Amino acid sequence: METNYIGTWTVSGAFAPVLSGNGGNALINMLSAASLASGRTSRGGGLQQAGGLGGRAVGSTAGALVIGVHASFVETDLSSFTGAPETSTEDVAKQTMEALANDRVEVLAGEHTRQVEHALSQPVEG
Known part of the structure; x- marks a missing residue:
């Protein structure tokens, strides 16, 4: 809870006075593609998304755009061992x-992330 919700809320709140004083600013919240699924099935992911929404509330009162960027594996040394796209x-x-530039609040970075979001938006087969 401290990391996924309170941490996001606290950081957003800490930047709010600076953002409101400058206008035209944004907060960008980096999230994993797993947070899309876990936001629907676990407390951690749900809290991350709720924290992002809380960040949006804080950001909007400060005149800032808050963007959630969901990404699967990003091409770095850290993810090179996975063999995943x-x-x-x-x-x-x-x-x-x-x-x-287009005032969008969400980014689904990468094809795998878009596939996860698409799969989660489909009806559950029983």
Whole structure:
């Protein structure tokens, strides 16, 4: 709870006075693609998403756009061991800047992340 919810809320709140004094600013919250699924099935992911929403509330009162960036494995040394498809850092940055330019509150960076979101939006078969 401290990390996924209170941490996001606290950091957003700490930046709010600075953001409100400058106008036209944004907070960008980096999340894993797993948070899309876990937001629906676990406390940690749900708290992360709730913290993002809380950050949006704090950010909006400060006149800031709050963007949640969901990404699967990003092409870094840390994820090189996985063998899983990776999204380039350039692609994540480009999509994030496009969201910023177009006032979008969510980025689904990479094809795998978009597949996760699409699968989760489908009806559950019983």
